[in-house]
Amino acid sequence: MSDVPVLRIEGLEAKVAESELGILNGLDLQIGKGEIHAIMGPNGSGKSTLAKVLAGHPGYEVTSGTVTFRGEDLLTLEADERSLAGVFLAFQYPVEIAGVSIANFLRTAVQAHLPEGEELDIFDFSDILTERMAMLDMDVTFAERHVNDGFSGGEKKRNEILQMAMLKPKLAVMDETDSGLDIDALKIVADGVNKLLAEDPDMSVLLITHYQRLLDYIKPHHVHVMVDGRIVESGGPEVALELEANGYRTYETIEPSANGSAPVA
Amino acid sequence: MSDSTTDALSAVAVDRLSLGEPQWLREQRAHAWDVYERTPMPTTRLEQWRYTDLAKTLDLSALTLSESQPAQDDPTTWPERLRVAMDEDHAASGHIVFIDGRVVHSDLDPSLVAKGVILMSLHEALDQHSHLLREHLTTTVPAEDGKFEALNAALWADGIFLYVPKGTQLDLPVRVTRWLSESGTAYFSRVLIVAESHSRISYVDEVLSDDFSSQTFTSTAVEVVARDGSQVQYVAVQRLGTNAFYQSVQRTLAHRDSKLDTLNVGLGASVSRVDLNAKLIGPGANSDMLGLYFGDASQHFDFNTSQDHLEPNTGSDLLYKGALDGDSRAVFRGIIRVHPGAQKTDAYQTCRTLLLSPGARVDSLPNLEIEADDVKCSHGATVGQLDAEAKFYLMSRGLDRVQAERLVVLGFLGEVMSRLPLGGVVDKVTRAIEEKLAQHG
Numbered sequence: 123m124s125d126v127p128v129l130r131i132e133g134l135e136a137k138v139a140e141s142e143l144g145i146l147n148g149l150d151l152q153i154g155k156g157e158i159h160a161i162m163g164p165n166g167s168g169k170s171t172l173a174k175v176l177a178g179h180p181g182y183e184v185t186s187g188t189v190t191f192r193g194e195d196l197l198t199l200e201a202d203e204r205s206l207a208g209v210f211l212a213f214q215y216p217v218e219i220a221g222v223s224i225a226n227f228l229r230t231a232v233q234a235h236l237p238e239g240e241e242l243d244i245f246d247f248s249d250i251l252t253e254r255m256a257m258l259d260m261d262v263t264f265a266e267r268h269v270n271d272g273f274s275g276g277e278k279k280r281n282e283i284l285q286m287a288m289l290k291p292k293l294a295v296m297d298e299t300d301s302g303l304d305i306d307a308l309k310i311v312a313d314g315v316n317k318l319l320a321e322d323p324d325m326s327v328l329l330i331t332h333y334q335r336l337l338d339y340i341k342p343h344h345v346h347v348m349v350d351g352r353i354v355e356s357g358g359p360e361v362a363l364e365l366e367a368n369g370y371r372t373y374e375t376i377e378p379s380a381n382g383s384a385p386v387a
Numbered sequence: 388m389s390d391s392t393t394d395a396l397s398a399v400a401v402d403r404l405s406l407g408e409p410q411w412l413r414e415q416r417a418h419a420w421d422v423y424e425r426t427p428m429p430t431t432r433l434e435q436w437r438y439t440d441l442a443k444t445l446d447l448s449a450l451t452l453s454e455s456q457p458a459q460d461d462p463t464t465w466p467e468r469l470r471v472a473m474d475e476d477h478a479a480s481g482h483i484v485f486i487d488g489r490v491v492h493s494d495l496d497p498s499l500v501a502k503g504v505i506l507m508s509l510h511e512a513l514d515q516h517s518h519l520l521r522e523h524l525t526t527t528v529p530a531e532d533g534k535f536e537a538l539n540a541a542l543w544a545d546g547i548f549l550y551v552p553k554g555t556q557l558d559l560p561v562r563v564t565r566w567l568s569e570s571g572t573a574y575f576s577r578v579l580i581v582a583e584s585h586s587r588i589s590y591v592d593e594v595l596s597d598d599f600s601s602q603t604f605t606s607t608a609v610e611v612v613a614r615d616g617s618q619v620q621y622v623a624v625q626r627l628g629t630n631a632f633y634q635s636v637q638r639t640l641a642h643r644d645s646k647l648d649t650l651n652v653g654l655g656a657s658v659s660r661v662d663l664n665a666k667l668i669g670p671g672a673n674s675d676m677l678g679l680y681f682g683d684a685s686q687h688f689d690f691n692t693s694q695d696h697l698e699p700n701t702g703s704d705l706l707y708k709g710a711l712d713g714d715s716r717a718v719f720r721g722i723i724r725v726h727p728g729a730q731k732t733d734a735y736q737t738c739r740t741l742l743l744s745p746g747a748r749v750d751s752l753p754n755l756e757i758e759a760d761d762v763k764c765s766h767g768a769t770v771g772q773l774d775a776e777a778k779f780y781l782m783s784r785g786l787d788r789v790q791a792e793r794l795v796v797l798g799f800l801g802e803v804m805s806r807l808p809l810g811g812v813v814d815k816v817t818r819a820i821e822e823k824l825a826q827h828g
Binding site for chain 2: 177178179180181200201202204205206210211213216217218219220221222226227230231234235268285289
């Protein structure tokens, strides 16, 4: 592990833009190169907000704290610049882009990731896309479909993994990738992530999930419990198993939220 | 603006244009001028012109007619942009090139000439096919239809005649490219397309110019006749510069079991007014009516469409989609009329607009008038804004704001082009929209 962590979050506070609704309340987290971290927490704990804040969603405003990505201040970057720097967010709810094929979308995205002045060779791109889709057991005709238009839950999540496979991030933030998936679809998606991890052991992953079951398929090195906008416990994989047995109520009793009434899932 | 025009648009000009023309045409022009003078200029008190105030947007009295000699039939002397536009085109059955209102070039595949296909300027056709012109010219869009229809019928300087004989099928489109360059000029032209029974033809008409220093007016009257069982595609692509006032009246007559589709693409001009009337006049006739526009700055688009179902088992499906940036504005007014006896009509009308800026505005006025009881009709209009989540999604993949916007807009508009995928048109229009989007980074 190198000295500079891939991601270092210190005292992060964030609220919904143009409102007083604070969601992250002093969050600390550090992720090293090649590490897989899982953040678990009840609904409303701020897990998904953290994912969006890391990706630069304009709907949230950081009010305090710092986020450095590979030694660089991440918070001053626009969403596209964060992607180019190597941050990837697999969306909980991937957005439908009517009339735009996956191939066209990915071509534009891959081109954007090339150094200034370098033109993407269309045949090279085609070869890479075909190879990546084969790796993820996807039919090549999938690339001709419009982005997330009429996709099943499983197809949407596989499309996210395909994008990740094409863009090869340094840090993949996976926001509730397991939500809305049956066990077969979950296995396929997890299998794709594991293949990418095998290919690039330096890639760091932040898994955000409500349930333990995803962690049966993607094994985290570290598990954090998030309640009311901050990390309340960190440990190894055993933390997830404890949660599975006892639920989140334990933490809510230990760490009541600021206004005294803990949000209950 | 007043109803009486200056010296330029006048009875004298009509006389001058009539010189050497056959008697029936001289009479036709004189009659049209008479109708023009008797017809009041439309005002915003008329529902059809409520959102386009001619008193503020058009000054006919300031316009002159083109006096210049027709350009040479020599591509090396043609403007660069005209040649670029033509180079972008894919293979064609034939070409017409218009420069400043006059046909300067026409060609047609000799094997089609041998089959009796006619593609030439109206002037040439007057010499060679007078009987056909006499039968059709101004019968579909007559002077009586309105002020602009009359003005055009009186003052047209040139036009296109396309005739496809019975059973003749053209695999490649006919491509027309028009270039306008004289500021302060009024151009009047006509298009007459007659597709005989069981023939097939695609026609693509593109008009372009640079920006004009003063208002420049272009009026086109388009008459399309699709006889029994024929298949006709009519495409108009408008890429004029600022200060252009583009006015186009189009009427399509679809006979029994014919398929007559239209696509209007509006990208340029300061003011653009298209009146499109699709008449389904034979049982089993069908028309797809597609429209696509992208406005910016203070551009104004006004689409006035009607779908007339006069016979049973006819179908029409209209889809107009547009994106508006800056302070641009669009008006879509469409009516479906199902006439008595036109049972089993299927008629649809959809207008969707994407507003890209707070200053952009659209008025959608769909309408139905149904006088038969066994029909399927629907109409709908939606207005949306560039979805912030979609933009964030694309940006989170490394696309910058402009690229993200570009993909969303092209995807939104692409649905229209995918319904009429003519070789070259999709690429050309996509490029033109990209150019416009790039200016707004």
